[in-house]
Amino acid sequence: MKTTLSVLVENQPGVLSRIAGLFSRRGFNIDSLAVGTTENPDISRMTIVVEGDEYVVEQVKKQLNKLVDVIKVSKIIPEDSVTRELVLIKVDADSHMRSEIIQIAEIFRASIVDVSQKSLTIELTGDKDKIAAFEELLRPFGIKELVRTGVIAVNRGANTIKIEEEV
């Protein structure tokens, strides 16, 4: 089972290694991890996709909360959130394959970001399923390279994940 967690952390050196260390030490599996600063430059937001059952996810949340630099951990509910990932795919494309690939890219609203004699590089944004479907369609042409950013997620509606006022 995959669960997406949104983690607000102090933007301090060493935070990433503390979190990565926690996962490896306790045997939790990270599916993906994306991190960047938030609207507040002192705070970073990590989106972590964890693989594991309810017990594991509960432990991950609690152990993350114990880290001094972690401000808040929230579980992202798939139905109530928007999740996106960006992927760059370099695919084999000589001149007679090129138009077919471009057609597929258009269907997915992907954009061609680089062209050479023998390859096309395509940028696609979407959720996991869309990216997987796109990858599947490109595979027969020969994928030379594939890079993905890891999932980021945000709640739908006016709900935000912010630092609570201290009780």
Next chain:
Amino acid sequence: MTGAELLLKTLDELGIDTIFGFPGGSALPIYDALYNYKRIRHIRTVHEQGAAHAADGYARATGKVGVVLSTSGPGATNLVTGIANAYMDSVPMLAFTGQVALDLLGKDSFQEVDITGVTLPITKHSFLIRDKKDIAKKVKEAFHIATTGRPGPVLVDLPKNIMAEQVNEDEIRRDMNGFIATYSLKQHLPENFKILLEKAATMIEKAERPVIYAGGGIINSDATAELLRLAEKINAPVTTTLMGISGFPTEHPLCLGMLGMHGTAYANMAVTECDLLLALGARFDDRVTGNVKKFAPNAKIIHVDIDMAELGKNIDIDLGIKGDVKQFLTEILEILSQKKNEQWIKTVANWKESYPLKYCSKGLKPQYVVEEICRQTQGEAIIVTEVGQHQMWAAQFYKFKEPRSFVSSGGLGTMGFGLPAAIGAKLGRPDKVVFNIAGDGSFEMNCHELITAARYNIPVITVIFNNRSLGMVRQWQELFFDERYSHVYLDGADVDYVKLAEACGVRGYEVTEKSDLPKIIKQAVEIQEPAVIDVRIDPKENVMPMVPAGKAINEMMGFD
């Protein structure tokens, strides 16, 4: 004022008056500041590991934070075992390490080690101070983190130039004006604390066979008086973990002693048969639970702990309450009514009578040695231990009266902890007689700290339970490895511990006859000097009862 002077002044303001440490190149500016700083006493141990354990022992015996200081590189790495030990047992500790100057950092400079990296999994938190303006703030944050919530060690890495440079006092004063360390520690109680409290009270009132299982959290949160009141109010027998020992008076009729692998038979029976287990500041360690699936099989379990992550980590619970044990006890005492549980109390009393801790009194038995120390000190000494058989005998046979009178390495099980920890405990509690109960194997690991005891004339009495072997390992080899005694006998180099003690400037005694023991213990207590008593105990003696690893705790051997 230099950065180092500001560091000391900040520690002073935090009420710290004792530091254990060992100097070195990167720590020179700090040691230079200590030269004139008379309000802080510095105890130099022989080895940095000893300094860390001494700070740990000091913290456990006093409830204050233990402070250790070392230089960079090897000085810092020598602290690692001591820090891990404090981490496992939730001991508040500040570890200050010198570090190479900032411009040398990351260049594999002489005596450079990434100590915040090395200690990442064994500290509650750590700081590398990169700006001298942060010294006072970060030190106060570190203190706050080490002592708030579940206590633990915090490491502060101090680059040499940051400590040596002048700081602007006015600027610091302005910066620190009104500063309160509030590093986000998520300490607030759960919103439904009151509801949970009511639930717990209902479960307790419904229970017919309750048992209280108390851990080190009882001592850390200073809740021993409340624990006693609760036990008496609801008439529940109390068993403690190794860390909880001294948190409930051994001779109280409701005391079941320790549970688990080397717990009393009656504690393990009571836990197995109870219908409610109230776990207070304990963490269901594998040495306590044995086979977790068969632990307290008939009981509803209430778990109260300051650390949310412990709730439901090792065992399924029926009610988990995140909170300070003292607060929980204080509030629940107000809503609980008196309970009798007569039948249950009678059953437990029967077990206590039928299956007491016992030993054959022929020869010089280790259990007798503990009992004799207890008799002479009236259960009022601070008992520090090393790790192994002697540790278990001390836990089983000493009758503790006051909290913080048992100091032992629980989670990490660090051989060599006892002597330096005893030194720290004695410095923190000079009014107390301090014994270090040791095995010959553990004692040899850090016996060089006798030099520290002699140098500062710290009157700790080490009693070596000398069985010429690594007794606990030997016991396992006897019971589970077909008596294949692999590398456990310490003979060959027949160490004369009396001479070893004397060479360090410490009094040494040898006891080979049972009849000599009382007067030698008496003498060692009276002289008020560091001493070593080498007691030649029966080398075949095993710690019993015993729950073999992985078995249910009522599947004990050696108790009837």
